[in-house]
Amino acid sequence: MTQQDSVIKSLKLLRDGFKDDMASFIYQDDRTTELLMELISDYVAENIPLYDADNRMDLSMMLMETIRISAR
Numbered sequence: 001m002t003q004q005d006s007v008i009k010s011l012k013l014l015r016d017g018f019k020d021d022m023a024s025f026i027y028q029d030d031r032t033t034e035l036l037m038e039l040i041s042d043y044v045a046e047n048i049p050l051y052d053a054d055n056r057m058d059l060s061m062m063l064m065e066t067i068r069i070s071a072r
Contacts, residue, residue, distance in 0.1 A: 019071035027069040040064055 001009075026032055041060045050056045 023069050023071040032069070033064075036067055037064055040067075 037060065040063050041056070044050065044056050044060050044063070048056075048059065050059060
């Protein structure tokens with residue numbers, strides 16, 4: 001095994017050990033929530049013909065509740 005192979009193996013072990021914690025960190029960060037809400041609101045506005053702003057916001061919130069960030 002070369003030194004590069006050893007480094008790659010070590011990095012993969014670190015990845016596997018930290019991926020769930022990293023996903024939790026990202027999911028719990030307020031910036032993630034803000035970004036997702038902005039993107040979801042844009043998606044609803046562009047793709048779903050709802051004319052009532054309250055209905056658009058409600059649908060955006062409902063869609064936000066379906067999002068889950070996890071490591072694979």
